[in-house]
């Protein structure tokens with residue numbers, strides 16, 4: 001990646017979207033001497049961003065795409081189970097079907113899963129370290145912790161039913177320690193005793209307040225020179241293969257480069273840059289118990305039976321999960337959040353019914369995981385012009401993956417070629 005874009009006259013980049021990916025990209029672009037405008041209609045790190053309400057895992061080992069070999073056999077049962085981890089709004093099916101078929105196909109064989117895992121590992125392997133550095137620079141070092149994550153199972157058989165995923169992880173270099181029932185009970189005294197096996201991944205980390213963290217990154221970008229413009233990008237002005245301006249609800253912003261990091265809402269802008277991509281929202285929910293929560297996990301944990309993550313965060317106890325395929329505009333189905341709440345209290349019975357009242361406030365949230373069907377984000381130049389860099393589609397791992405993505409984006413800016421290592425993320429893979 002040696003050549004710069006011919007005829008470049010300036011160094012002003014507009015970063016579209018101030019979620020985790022946009023903020024990390026803005027910070028890295030500033031470090032490389034770019035003048036940065038950060039474009040965001042809401043508050044950076046606010047509830048409109050998926051980066052606000054996620055589970056806070058910086059899981060360097062989350063390299064497994066959601067669809068695995070044989071997933072298609074399980075899908076009907078999941079869809080028919082009202083308490084299951086997957087839901088589909090039938091009205092959205094005709095639009096989502098091509099995406100769903102590609103999603104299942106990309107995990108059809110172990111070899112394909114391994115290829116995806118190897119690519120994701122590149123992005124995630126050192127994410128806890130990179131985020132710890134970003135947090136320190138942004139003045140919020142306490143929001144990132146690096147002391148492992150936990151998967152909990154009811155039996156060895158349940159763990160072994162995920163053996164393919166752990167085998168693939170091991171081949172990417174992930175290591176873990178098994179906690180037997182006694183160790184698990186000692187480490188996690190509040191956890192229901194039906195869980196008898198813990199898998200502790202020491203290399204992983206977590207963020208204790210994702211919304212506050214992203215807000216701090218945006219403030220840090222501003223403190224080091226970025227201008228925050230509260231507006232929505234509506235289009236791109238591209239002439240003769242060069243970007244001239246980003247069109248926004250506050251007028252055109254003249255610039256030399258742009259980064260499309262608008263999360264699940266990036267597809268129209270990518271299309272305007274000549275790169276149509278099959279981006280879908282994998283909607284997810286969280287439930288928060290706020291107030292003096294008396295019990296919870298010592299280490300953020302994923303329960304294999306409910307496919308949810310439980311994390312004791314700064315603002316309270318969060319249970320996050322669920323995948324709902326229903327597009328960007330359908331109303332939330334808060335029953336999905338209620339499923340999470342019920343599972344949470346079954347994991348930590350001392351919570352009682354965990355309902356509103358007493359000291360606890362219960363909050364629900366819906367977010368849109370920006371997901372491409374092969375489980376990999378798009379990080380690379382747009383087809384119409386290398387002045388535009390695409391950086392979206394991080395699906396289930398965008399908080400963790402944002403730090404490395406920001407560095408890659410800064411490497412791509414002002415260049416016409418991409419590093420070979422970024423080939424798996426090339427937007428051109430979608431034709």
Ligand SMILES: Cc1cc2nc3c(=O)[nH]c(=O)nc-3n(C[C@H](O)[C@H](O)[C@H](O)COP(=O)(O)OP(=O)(O)OC[C@H]3O[C@@H](n4cnc5c(N)ncnc54)[C@H](O)[C@@H]3O)c2cc1C
Pocket residue numbers: 016017018019020021022039040041042044045048049050051052053054055056057058059231232233234261262263264265266283284285286309320321322367368369370391392393394395396397398399400401
């Ligand atoms: C329930 C749940 C749990 C999750 N758990 C984890 C986890 O534990 N770990 C992990 O790594 N990931 C997790 N994720 C995924 C992660 O949250 C996302 O991948 C990540 O937040 C995506 O970040 P982003 O910056 O691309 O998008 P966003 O955070 O959505 O940010 C995009 C921003 O762009 C703005 N925007 C949109 N359109 C425009 C426009 N036209 N012009 C200007 N701005 C625009 C939006 O307002 C928004 O602020 C989870 C997701 C969900 C839903």
